[in-house]
Amino acid sequence: MxxxxxxxxxxxxxxxxxxxxxxxxxxxxxxxxxxxxxxxxxxxxxxxxxxxxxxGFIDIQNHSDSYWTLFNQPEQASLLAQGITTIIVGNCGASLAPLLSQESIKGIQKWHSLQGINLNWTSVAEFLQLLSQVSLGVNVGTLIGHSTLRRGLIGDEIRHLSGEEIKVLDKILATGLAEGALGLSMGLIYAHEVNASGNELEILSRNLLKDQKYLSIHLRSEASHILESLNEVIDLSKQTGVAVKISHLKLRGKKNWPLFDQVLDKLEQAYHQGVKISFDVYPYDTSWSVLYTYLPKWAYEGGRDNILSAIASLTNRRKILDYLRQQGHDFGSILVAEASGNQNFVGKTIRQIAENLNVTKEEAMLNIIAATKAQVVVFDHNLSPDQVEKLLASPLSMIATDGSGYSKRMSELIHPRCFGTMPRFLSLIREKKILKWEQAIKKITSEPAKLLGLPDRGRIVxxxxxxxxxxxxQTIAGHTDYTNPDILxxxxxxxxxxxxxxxxxxxxxxxxxxxxxx
Ligand SMILES: [Zn+2]
CATH class of the missing domain: 2.30.40.10 (Urease, subunit C, domain 1)
Structure with a gap:
């Protein structure tokens, strides 16, 4: 039977x-x-x-761990309702294991408050064991986050690692991979990884060669320095032979949009030269990011305390404001999605907040960062819809939510991609015919399964x-928008x-x- x-x-x-x-x-x-x-x-x-x-759809770039919903909403209804059956977490440099110390977990605090979180695991093996006791709505695999490793070793220090320290991380990473992690992730834009040397990235990456695992990278720049950032990851892949998947590829900011053709050319050239490179993309033209990443690099590379003291110093504050004004970016239309301890900012644009506070938009940004102790997440309508479509159709892309699974209404605003990514992508296939159905399905099933090394999933065989x-x-579609993000x-x-x-x-x-x- x-x-x-x-x-x-x-x-x-x-x-x-x-x-x-x-x-x-x-x-x-x-x-x-x-x-x-x-x-x-x-x-x-x-x-x-x-x-x-x-x-079943495989969401290769997911944050249900760093937003903690894996534990407090394990049904992951918003993902299940999209047809997602497997998610890969531990992205953008932050994973929930291995935890070398209590400091390790701080990599997720830009997305979720650490209050009330009980960490009763250390190794990847223990974490996966504990996760297997949770009634999960979807299959879950994890990467190991580079920032999680680094912070576990040196805490809040922001600096190069010594040769000895790199050796320690190298060993811990190897153990975590042997215990079942699917690869390594880096979030090179974030404060605790900005200072990692090329040598460190290379040594750690080589661990992935053993079982053909992959490296997931949030680029150092998704804006004016994107070409250098791409060179960095392409070189890393060339030097180590490791397969690299760029996370949520996009070009932030209208003035950077003209770089788009060069971005695609560079990736395609590398691919045709045999570099194992791919990327994931979400089908929306609005980014969901941490507000401090709009500041000049020198202001945030020292970590949260440095960001706050830079803003507090009159001289540095002026330098930051000058930098922001020179960006030519429409900061006013940025919408605050989440603001630690400052619910009154949520759902308002920087323009509205600036008017309420009677300051400029740039000043308002700094005031918000100061008030939230740099824990503020925003929506920015800063991507070109046309370019997003080209990325969806690229032979190098996979489609992923870069979001988190939810089962209930949240007090903060969440990006519509958490409820709508796959149906929205498939509705674009029907309406705009950017790909054939079978090509589209491959990008969310066998392609990610292949990169993950999961021959057991991603095909009907x-x-x-x-x-x-x-x-x-005929009807598949996502119906969420920025103020109604939780419609199935x-x-x-x-x-x-x-x-x-x-x-x-x-x-x-x-x-x-x-x-x-x-
Ligand atoms: Zn990221």
Missing amino acids: LDILIKNGIVIDGTGAVPKNLDVAIQKGRIVEVAAKISGNALQTIDAKGSFVSP PKLAGDIVIFDP PEGVEFVLINGKIALDHDRIMNLAGQVIKR
């Missing part, structure tokens, strides 16, 4: 092959048969007539895990995870997620 039989659907198997009318049989958590007509009894039969049957999404290609998407009919029905239309049926290790 089969567990589940999906009949009459149009199967897009994730490999890039053209859609076919096929039935799919599931037993004991796995796909057991994919054929034109499967007969036989099943405990449950789903009639998927007119719908697409695809491998016998013996693979039963992670499947059934959706209506439309068109996802069923989600199966590890052979169990996880979602039946808008109802969560089973929490069937597993911890994913390598």
Whole structure:
């Protein structure tokens, strides 16, 4: 007896092959048969007539750990509702393991308050063990964050590491990878990694070669210095042979948009020269970022205390204001999404706050950073819609939320991508025809599975895990915007995870997620 039989659907198997009318049989958590007509009894039969049957979507760039929702909202409903069956966390340099000391975890405090968090694990093995006891809505795998490693060793110090210290981190990283982490992540723009030397990045990266794991990198610059930043990661990949995936590739700020063709050319050239390079992108033209990253590098590279003292010093404050004015950026339209201890800023633009405080927009930014002790997250409508579409269609891209899973309404504003990324991407495929369906599905299934080294997921092929999404290609769409970020998407009919029905239309049926290790 089969567990589940999906009949009459149009199967897009994730490999890039053209859609076919096929039935799919599931037993004991796995796909057991994919054929034109499967007969036989099943405990449950789903009639998927007119719908697409695809491998479950893999969100290779996710922050449910650093926003802590993995623990306080483990159903991850906003992701499940998009057809996401697997998420990869530990991105942008910050992971929840390994924790060398209590300082390690501070890498996430730019996104989430550390108050009330109970850390009862140290190693990657212990963290994954603990996670496996949580009833998870989706499968979860983690990378190891470079900032987490560094802060565990040197705390709040912002400096180069000595050769001995690099050796220590090298060993801890190797252990964490052996315990099941899927790769390493770096957030080179952030205060605690800005000072890492090329030598340090290279030594740590070489650990990934052993099991062909990958390096996920938040670039040092996504604005005027993006070309240098790309050179840095391309060189790192060339020198080490490690596969690099650039996180949430984008060009922030209108004045930097003219660099776009050079960005794509550079990546494509590197790829054609054999560099293992790829990137992920989200289908929105608004970024969600930490406000202090708009300051000049010298002001934030010393960490939170330095940011605050730079703002407090009259001379440095003036220098920062001059720098901001020279950027030619429309700071006024930036919307505050989250402001630690200052709920009154949330939902307001910098322009509104500046008017309320009777100061300039640039001054308002510094006042907000000071009031929130630099814990402020903003939406900035600073990406070109046209360029976002080109990135979605690029052969080097995968599509990912760069967001977090939520199951309830939040007091802060969250980016619409947390509820809408995959349906919105697929609605663009239907409406703008930027790719064929099978090419689009490949970017969110077998492509990420291949980079992750998970041959068990990302395709509809016998013996693979039963992670499947059934959706209506005519209606699939995301409906969130910046002030209504938590509306469930439309068109996802069923989600199966590890052979169990996880979602039946808008109802969560089973929490069937597993911890994913390598
Ligand atoms: Zn990032």
